[in-house]
Amino acid sequence: MLTTTILYIILAGIAALLAAFFHYFIKGKGSAKRNVLFGFLRFVTFFGVLLLLINPQFKQVSYDVEKPKLVLAVDNSSSIAALGQSENVQQLLSDINTHDELQDRFQIDRYTFGTELNASDTLSFDEKQTNIAKALSSLEEVYKDKTAPIVLITDGNQTFGRNYQYTSTTFPNEVFPVILGDTLVYSDLRLQQLNVNKYAYLNNKFPIEAIVTYQGQEAVNSQFRLSAGNTVLYRKNVSFSKEKTSEVIQIELPATRVGVQTLQASITPLPEEQNKENNSKYFAIEVIDEKTNIAIVSSMKHPDIGALKKSLESNKQRSVTIVSPSKALADINQYQLLVVFQPDFSFSSFFTALDKEKKNALIIAGTKTSWNLLNRAELGFTHDLTGQVEDVQPIWNINYNSFITEDIGFDGFPPLRSSFGDIKFSIPFDVLLYKKIGSVETQKPLLTTFQKDEQKYALLLGEDLWRWRAQTFLDTRSFESFDAFLGKITQYLASNKRKQRLDISYESFYYGNAEVKVSAQYFDRNYIFDNRGTLRIVMKSKATQQTQVVPMLLRNNYYQADLSSMPAGDYDFTVQVVGEELSRSGSFSILAFDVEKQFLNADVTKLQQLATNTSGNYYFAYQKDQMINDLLTDQRYTPIQKRTENVVPLIDWKWLLAIIALSLASEWFLRKYNGLI
Numbered sequence: 001m002l003t004t005t006i007l008y009i010i011l012a013g014i015a016a017l018l019a020a021f022f023h024y025f026i027k028g029k030g031s032a033k034r035n036v037l038f039g040f041l042r043f044v045t046f047f048g049v050l051l052l053l054i055n056p057q058f059k060q061v062s063y064d065v066e067k068p069k070l071v072l073a074v075d076n077s078s079s080i081a082a083l084g085q086s087e088n089v090q091q092l093l094s095d096i097n098t099h100d101e102l103q104d105r106f107q108i109d110r111y112t113f114g115t116e117l118n119a120s121d122t123l124s125f126d127e128k129q130t131n132i133a134k135a136l137s138s139l140e141e142v143y144k145d146k147t148a149p150i151v152l153i154t155d156g157n158q159t160f161g162r163n164y165q166y167t168s169t170t171f172p173n174e175v176f177p178v179i180l181g182d183t184l185v186y187s188d189l190r191l192q193q194l195n196v197n198k199y200a201y202l203n204n205k206f207p208i209e210a211i212v213t214y215q216g217q218e219a220v221n222s223q224f225r226l227s228a229g230n231t232v233l234y235r236k237n238v239s240f241s242k243e244k245t246s247e248v249i250q251i252e253l254p255a256t257r258v259g260v261q262t263l264q265a266s267i268t269p270l271p272e273e274q275n276k277e278n279n280s281k282y283f284a285i286e287v288i289d290e291k292t293n294i295a296i297v298s299s300m301k302h303p304d305i306g307a308l309k310k311s312l313e314s315n316k317q318r319s320v321t322i323v324s325p326s327k328a329l330a331d332i333n334q335y336q337l338l339v340v341f342q343p344d345f346s347f348s349s350f351f352t353a354l355d356k357e358k359k360n361a362l363i364i365a366g367t368k369t370s371w372n373l374l375n376r377a378e379l380g381f382t383h384d385l386t387g388q389v390e391d392v393q394p395i396w397n398i399n400y401n402s403f404i405t406e407d408i409g410f411d412g413f414p415p416l417r418s419s420f421g422d423i424k425f426s427i428p429f430d431v432l433l434y435k436k437i438g439s440v441e442t443q444k445p446l447l448t449t450f451q452k453d454e455q456k457y458a459l460l461l462g463e464d465l466w467r468w469r470a471q472t473f474l475d476t477r478s479f480e481s482f483d484a485f486l487g488k489i490t491q492y493l494a495s496n497k498r499k500q501r502l503d504i505s506y507e508s509f510y511y512g513n514a515e516v517k518v519s520a521q522y523f524d525r526n527y528i529f530d531n532r533g534t535l536r537i538v539m540k541s542k543a544t545q546q547t548q549v550v551p552m553l554l555r556n557n558y559y560q561a562d563l564s565s566m567p568a569g570d571y572d573f574t575v576q577v578v579g580e581e582l583s584r585s586g587s588f589s590i591l592a593f594d595v596e597k598q599f600l601n602a603d604v605t606k607l608q609q610l611a612t613n614t615s616g617n618y619y620f621a622y623q624k625d626q627m628i629n630d631l632l633t634d635q636r637y638t639p640i641q642k643r644t645e646n647v648v649p650l651i652d653w654k655w656l657l658a659i660i661a662l663s664l665a666s667e668w669f670l671r672k673y674n675g676l677i
Contacts, residue, residue, distance in 0.1 A: 014049035039669040048660040068147040070106035075154035081125040085180040131161035155181040156603030167225025170610030174616040181602030187216030200255040212241035277597040298341040307466035351377040366463025384421030391415035393436040404558040534578040542570040568592035
């Protein structure tokens with residue numbers, strides 16, 4: 001407390017004492033004993049009020065003991081049950097949860113993981129895939145500034161994602177893997193990998209590459225087969241030994257009919273094999289009778305053009321050619337869609353032909369675009385001519401309804417370079433992305449779609465799109481989400497079918513370890529998205545003829561049903577709008593494949609390396625007592641006493657107000673009782 005504040009309090013006490021003395025000892029009448037009591041009450045009242053006016057501040061000190069956190073991350077994938085380790089996991093967790101010294105030493109946080117990390121201790125061992133790297137990355141975000149050793153209870157078998165063995169080198173927390181599963185090496189033949197395109201074209205041959213591996217000491221013989229139902233399409237005898245542990249088999253098969261063909265690749269198991277689940281894999285090929293030809297029309301070189309070509313050709317149904325405006329003009333009827341990149345005056349005749357042939361187009365305008373030309377092309381919009389450039393970031397429009405879209409992380413994308421100025425539309429348009437300029441979110445369109453008579457257009461008002469694709473890879477370690485986003489725009493533009501009130505989106509086949517989702521958009525009679533509808537999907541198994549009704553849930557601008565729990569098989573389905581005679585039907589296949597059952601042993605090597613990289617230690621399930629003892633004796637994990645000092649003003653002390661009120665009330669009551677009022 002400051003010296004001046006103490007001086008003010010002393011002066012307040014003197015002033016309150018003088019006031020009480022003046023009222024009851026100089027001017028006061030009656031009994032001296034009563035005056036002393038009344039004077040004391042008056043002094044308390046005056047002194048309390050003056051203290052509130054001075055409002056001194058006091059330091060309030062508290063001490064807390066902060067325990068280090070102990071993070072339990074448990075593998076909840078089906079491979080744990082397949083390796084017979086579920087009981088060991090339950091027993092290990094029970095021993096940790098009931099260990100008194102651990103409870104006293106640590107604050108224990110519990111998680112499970114499979115595809116995602118979940119803050120839960122409920123175990124079902126039914127997750128279809130395992131991503132250990134993502135689980136560790138999520139834990140790093142939560143505990144990067146905290147003392148928090150991580151006990152990772154897993155078999156170490158990861159089915160997708162980055163290699164956690166190498167991504168752990170900069171991990172800030174110590175990881176203590178508890179290794180589940182058998183470490184003995186058995187003889188095992190495995191169909192390690194199948195490389196096959198998802199699509200093939202009618203009357204062409206489609207390639208299949210199979211990689212077969214062998215783990216064992218003895219020389220063995222087996223047979224590789226490729227079959228469709230009961231028909232064997234290809235077979236080959238293979239031999240392996242201690243020295244020859246793998247073989248790559250390459251096959252080409254003819255695509256003779258349109259539609260989805262389900263095939264099975266298998267390697268005949270050895271008599272002594274422990275795990276026969278990894279000896280075969282189902283896969284599917286969708287045979288289509290034509291490819292979507294797309295032309296990227298440009299008179300300049302730009303990194304966006306390469307990024308667009310790579311992105312569009314990630315779907316094998318699309319073929320992309322980069323052409324000049326004159327070449328596109330000559331061959332315009334060969335393409336189902338034209339991507340017009342930064343049109344300049346060399347495009348003068350191009351837009352006339354585009355309108356004449358009723359071709360759909362994606363127009364990308366940037367800093368080199370001739371807005372004079374575009375404004376005169378009568379496409380349904382005009383843009384201000386300023387000659388200036390601005391940086392703009394995207395804002396996803398949740399209410400966009402021309403087709404189903406999802407936010408792929410637009411708010412974290414780097415800015416595009418765009419021509420400064422406003423754009424005005426003379427026809428109806430639908431904004432997919434708005435502009436964000438600096439920190440200001442605007443209602444100015446960045447990416448729009450619109451329809452002029454029978455032609456569909458999309459207009460992107462920015463260049464450096466390659467930065468978005470690169471950012472997607474940095475965020476997700478994959479280009480998939482960006483490519484899918486651009487693919488949806490392409491699919492919308494390449495289709496000339498008339499818009500329907502109920503539109504469905506689904507894949508022809510799904511793998512058993514992936515999500516199975518069917519999406520739908522429902523529009524009112526004015527073709528405006530209607531979020532008040534009740535949609536359901538009626539599933540029917542082709543094999544058993546059994547039906548199942550699943551409600552479709554509203555997801556932003558579309559409805560969706562998650563059918564991941566459906567068993568493998570062929571299904572017909574109908575999406576219905578309850579209360580209306582409106583429905584759409586389709587069919588798909590779910591291929592039987594459980595990637596979690598492909599493993600025979602724990603991946604000890606990677607888990608040992610993970611422990612080394614993070615300055616932790618590794619244990620096997622039977623070494624749980626040693627692990628607990630090491631955690632308790634490790635001096636890195638000692639409780640910390642924290643001193644917290646708060647400065648509290650006296651005005652926050654409610655008891656002082658109560659004392660003032662009590663002294664006033666007591667003085668008034670006693671004076672009234674003694675007839676002095």
